[in-house]
Amino acid sequence: MNVKFRLTLMSFMQFFVWAAWLITIANYWFGTKQWDGADFGIIFSTMGIASLFMPTLTGIMADKWINAEKLYAVLHILYACVMFYLPQVTSPNSFFWVILLAMCFYMPTIALSNSISYTTLKNSEFDVIKSFPPIRVWGTVGFIVAMWITNLTGNKASANQFYIAGVSAFALGIYSFTLPACKPLKLISDKKSWVQKLGLESFKLFADYKMALFFIFSMFLGGALQLTNAYGDVFLDEFKMFPQYAELYVVKRSTLILSISQISETLFILAIPFFLKRYGIKNVMVISMLAWVFRFGLFAFGNPADGLWMIILSCIVYGMAFDFFNISGSLFVETSTTPKMRSSAQGMFMMMTNGFGAILGSLTSGWIIQKYFTSAYTTIQELATLVSAQPNNKLLISFLGSKGISVLDNGQLSRAIPVINWHSVWLTFAIYALIITVLFALLFKHKHTKAEEKAIDAITH
Incomplete structure (x- = not known):
């Protein structure tokens, strides 16, 4: 199979497995789970936390001990396993730790995918400067396609978005084992301190x-x-x-x-x-x-x-x-x-x-x-005034029902609804x-x- 096509497929799937939930997870958090908005920020912080150390550590492993494509494959399979488990989580605190684990497996694969592409193109005697950008563009296409699939299948607020990510990540992991070998070059000298190896000299x-x-x-x-x-x-x-x-x-x-x-x-x-x-x-x-x-x-x-x-x-x-x-x-x-x-x-x-x-x-x-x-609304009258509707408006009642909230005889909501x-x-x-x-x-x-x-x-x- 053509090397460029194989790398293009890898790039497409690399961002597909991320975008399947990245843009829509807020709907799952606020809508399906109805968890506190203050805690939601910590979910996106997991990407930053993982980015602080995981790409460097996996980079050292790929340079020194293990083929980059094999490490890449293992990380995606582990990421898939966490995605499959994520819908079982029942508390926001636990959700943070599980998604952090997922990001520790996923975030370093972005750099590894670039490294695999560069190495494979060079080994195949392609001009990296000319050949890599068209391959990388398909990563963005994969991101877009994943967003569309999650929305069009009606899963932007459901746990199925994590299963979509898990299945596709597992498939990418298996596929990655078949990519051309990117052997470690052992470029990191044993004489270097860990400060140097981790890039902290910067x-x-x-x-x-x-x-x-x-x-x-x-x-x-x-x-x-x-x-x-x-x-x-x-x-x-x-x-x-x-x-x-x-x-x-x-x-x-x-x-x-x-x-x-x-x-x-x-x-x-x-x-x-x-x-x-x-x-x-x-x-x-x-x-x-x-x-x-x-x-x-x-x-x-x-x-x-x-x-x-x-x-x-x-x-x-x-x-x-x-x-x-x-x-x-x-x-x-x-x-x-x-x-x-x-x-x-x-x-x-x-x-x-x-x-x-x-x-x-x-x-x-x-x-x-x-x-x-964020304000908490406790009566249907307050909420109707906010959205310029009548308290008995069917669409408003339907919206509340989708969140598991009913309207009591006195107009009180069975549970306060937070509105941002x-x-x-x-x-x-x-x-x-x-x-x-x-x-x-x-x-x-x-x-x-x-x-x-x-x-x-x-x-x-």
Whole structure:
């Protein structure tokens, strides 16, 4: 079988097994399980926690002791086993530990999949620079397809999303054993200390003011990267509580609408060379930060009816917000560090954004939403007033029934229903992103260098 096709299938499945639940888990948490919103933030923090150490540890194993494709296969099978167990969990505290275990198995496979692709392409004498991007694009396609399948099969609020992820991850694990061998090169010297092996030497970069500033801003922006993935789908889904929106396609197929964000990613990747050439690395990073302001702001004022254009535009802007910072930031690190420190510096960049940043954003967002933007409604009259409906509205009664809540004879609800003020939530996130943008533009002093020009020319051609 063609090597490129085999790697393309691996890339497709790599992100399929993640997206099967990543965007829709909030519906399971808030809707099916009806757990406390303050605890939800910890679920997305597991990705950051796992990213702090697992990719490094598995990287050492693949470099020194075990074939990368075999380690990759085992990790996916273990991830599948955890996915199969996840629906059995009955408490949010236990759910955190189980999903953390799943992320410890899954997160390192992202780096391993890249490593397997690079090694296999080189061994097959392909040009990695030209051959890898089309292969990686199919990872995004896999992400989109998984979102669509979970939504179209009616499983965005059910435990079946974890079974979809588990079955596909198990299949990917078995398939990975058949991939071309990527033997360990034993590049890590036994003479190196564990500080060197774990890449902790990169913390020396904080001695440089500009690099320290860049990493700190990377962390704060990293806190925003997963917020719309965490809350976007449940935000759109909760419009079904409003009778004027409940039957709209956007509400019923919210995950499909959000997949525009991933489609946008693939398109904006193609535009990056133009923006870098025209505006330079710092300005592209500022543009990405402004895009996050619009991403959140458009969500704040959008709705599934006359404000649908805002939601769609927010999804389109996401590609610029996500890709521009990751790629321009990576180029800045590449051109601002010595060859000896370059790999460690790139690892630090990922650690600050997807590690510490993700933990910061996940934990604080859950706490803020629950403490400041969630209200408990105890009567049908209060709830009807909130959603501009009559207390006896059939759609409203149906919505409550879907959450296992009945209306008593005196108008009291059998259980208080928490309602999140999403307008204020997204507006708060937008203000946060705007503050970061302004401070970064003022404090981060940077001009084009010849090395940057060469790097930009390389990806332009």
